[in-house]
Amino acid sequence: MKRRPIYRLILIFTLILVQILFSQNLEKILILHWNDFHSQNIPMRSICGDSTCYIGGIANLLGLINKFRNEEKNVLVLNAGDDFQGTPISSLTKGRSQIELMNLINPDAMTLGNHEFDYGRDALEENLKIAKFEVISANLWDKRKGKLFVKPYIVKKLGKAKIGVIGLITPELFKLSLKENLKDLELLNTERVLKQYINELKNKEKVDLIIALTHIGVNEDSILATKFPEIKIIIGGHSHTVLQEPKIVNNVIICQAGSRGEYLGYLEVSIDLDGDSVYSYKGKLIRVINGIVKPDETALKKVEELEKMVDKEFGQVIGKLEVDWKRNFYGESNLGNWEADVMREFAKN
Structure with a gap:
């Protein structure tokens, strides 16, 4: 009989807690x-457990994205840059191949990486004319x-x-790209533009949550989090960091998904609309293994x-080897000597 008041208190407390939630x-x-992503459009050979498997590839990545789009209501798809450069097709088309493929994915936003400028700003501008998705960067002035x-x-x-x-x-854009590829472009002060657009998003657009989609590297993302707690989530790139779980800095959630489409980042967030904050979150990386979903x-x-197109361009015979090519990481080799000779001849030196 004496325990009943305790049970009643527990029940009342539970009901109050449920009501609050x-x-x-x-x-x-x-x-x-x-x-x-670096134009890794076809799957790569890798190791999965004790056996060989194939990972990544644009068709597998899109198959996985579409699976979640079909299962969930509120899905935001973000690309943190450097989709260009890495395989022959990107160079052959000067990046156009990647824009055409991203049109199929149709992300909600992509930020520019330094490799998007590998074929020059004019080529990038031409490519962006056919983009059916939003491309954003707050600190690059034309x-x-x-x-x-x-x-x-x-x-x-x-x-x-x-x-x-x-x-x-990245603020290091001019150190990472050729000057002639960045004609008439200027980097703006990152902190200044963030203050400007955070203020605009909060006071003019009345947003409930601010996300930074960055191509600056995980260390710089961490510094950003200490200075701008108004940004609740950072989706990053550039450093190719595999964050299997989000990194938390100053209560800011930082995510990055490695490189070359090996992983798709997954971050489930509950937003407190009254407090304009993240109430709870669950984040992970999903390895894009061939066969886990229909491509x-x-x-x-x-x-x-x-x-x-690649096969046609690279299928031409330009010479015949009379001996096997061999490489040596610690000294001379016939392959190394040939490469050095080609570079010297190209440079006319």
Whole structure:
């Protein structure tokens, strides 16, 4: 008989707790992300457990993204840059192949990486004309046009939540790219533009959550988190970091998904709409293994079409080897000598 008051107190406390939880104005969203794809459009051979497997590839990546798009209501798809450069097709088409393939994925936003400028700003501008998705970067100024090279941010409504996503390119862009590829471009001060657009997103756009979509590397993302706690989530690239779980700095959630499409980043977030904050989250990386989902058929056909271009271009016989080529990491080799001779002849030295 004496225990009844305790049970009543526990029951009352439980009911109050349930009421508080259900009275909160929450909205769940799912963020899918990848970075530093480097035109790895076809799967790569790898090791899965004790056996050989194939990972990545644009068709497998899109198949996995579409699986979640079909299963979940509020899905935000983000690409953190460096989709260009890495395989022959990107160089043959000067990046156009990657824009055509990303049109099939149709991310909500992509930020620019330094390798997007490997074929020059003019080639990139031509490619972006056919892009059916948003490309953002808040800290890259076009002196030729007197405005930002691309738009600084997007605002996306997902369910009841209004999300602002700001793009950032690496401040080391001019150290990483050829000067002639960056004609009439200028980097703006990262902290200054962030203050400007955070203020604009909060006071003008009235967003519930601010995400930074960056191509600056995980260490710089961590510094950014200490200075701008108004940014609740950072989806990053550039350093090719495999963050199997999100890194938390100053209560900011930092994510990055390795490189070359080996992983798809998965971040499930509950947003407190009244407090404009993250109420809870769950993040991981999903390895994109051939066969875990049905690959996207349209992407498969497009990749096959593009690879035929590579075969045609690189299928020409330009010489015949009379002896095997061998390489030596610690001294001279016939392959190393040949490469050095070719570079010297090209440089006319």
